[in-house]
Amino acid sequence: MLQIAFKNGGNDYLMPEVRTMSRKLQIVVLACQQALPEPGRLAATLGNSDFKGRVVAEPCSSKVEVFQMLRILSTEADLLWIIGCPEELCRFTEGSFRMGRRVDYARNYLAEIGLETQRLGMSRIPPGDEQALTEAAAEMQRLARSLGPNPARSGSPGGEGVSKP
């Protein structure tokens, strides 16, 4: 099936969901717009697999707050991924470093909840590095597959009705 990513209003790049009896696992990516200048391509890559993907362009990965990570995991995502630049390339000097610290902090929350900390991941990708991006996308898919549905997601009673690729 041919799938084309489309821009949904603001900075969201969505894949059209293939409706089946059961929902697809959802991967949400929050990506620095410098590290990932073409978020639609990643959305398409994720959507061409067995997942539903949403990629949100951020001015810098450090703009992603802990509460946003937790909210997305509580309402929408089976796997959440943050993409930033390598620390030395960050235009906000220490933005990518800050992102790493925040991801660690949010993972501590997940551990307290009893949720797998791997449901929140991150990559630091040099701008335009296609190979690194492909590897990151493969890692997201591998993790989403192995972890399965997020039991902490609202409206997800124990993962019933979720297809695990």
Added chain:
Amino acid sequence: MIVGTRKPLAEIQDMLKGFDRILLSGCDTCVAECVAGGRKEVAELAAALRMAFQMAGREVDIRENSVDRQCIHEFLLDVVEQAESAQAVLSLACGAGVQALAAHLPEIPVFPALNTLFIGETAERGLWLENCRGCGDCLLGLTGGICPVTRCAKSLLNGPCGGPKNGLCEINLAREFNPEVPCAWLQIYERLMALGQLDRLMQVARPKDWSQGDAGGPRRVLRPDQRP
């Protein structure tokens, strides 16, 4: 400012057992500065609790709210209004804020989400230090603006003791501090030397009136000119 830290999630969940409509209320002054109880932290904790309850198979309606100062009654009107539809309130304010809110909600339980720790300062990003114990008998004029009651591990009024090594307090030997705790009396000495006021160290501090501090029961300040 007042510095606090969040209680463990398990303890918070335990307090909220049996309540299905909960209001989380933050305070956007002191505890927001120490990144424990402002509106962002309310949003974090709300999302975390939603996930925890979801995993426990509980359906809980969690609402969020934050005010500028939970310890001042006029600021609480919004919270009180929202709390009327809740079965319980989880306050992310300091202990004073929790109690002020509880006083306004006689029929709704108010629980603390934080452990209130001390009066302190933001020393660096992400580092808050205790530097005032509210002793009610301030010595800072004698000690170059550095409080020995709070910052000396032994609260010596005439220091230092014989324990410091390389400028560090011997309390660093008892457990690991990061960053290490300096000797407050060495800091006082260096500060007074820089000010050209080393002669102040010749003035022996007299025994302190601890009854002005928390040893004398609950304290209060009364200003007749401000009273209604």
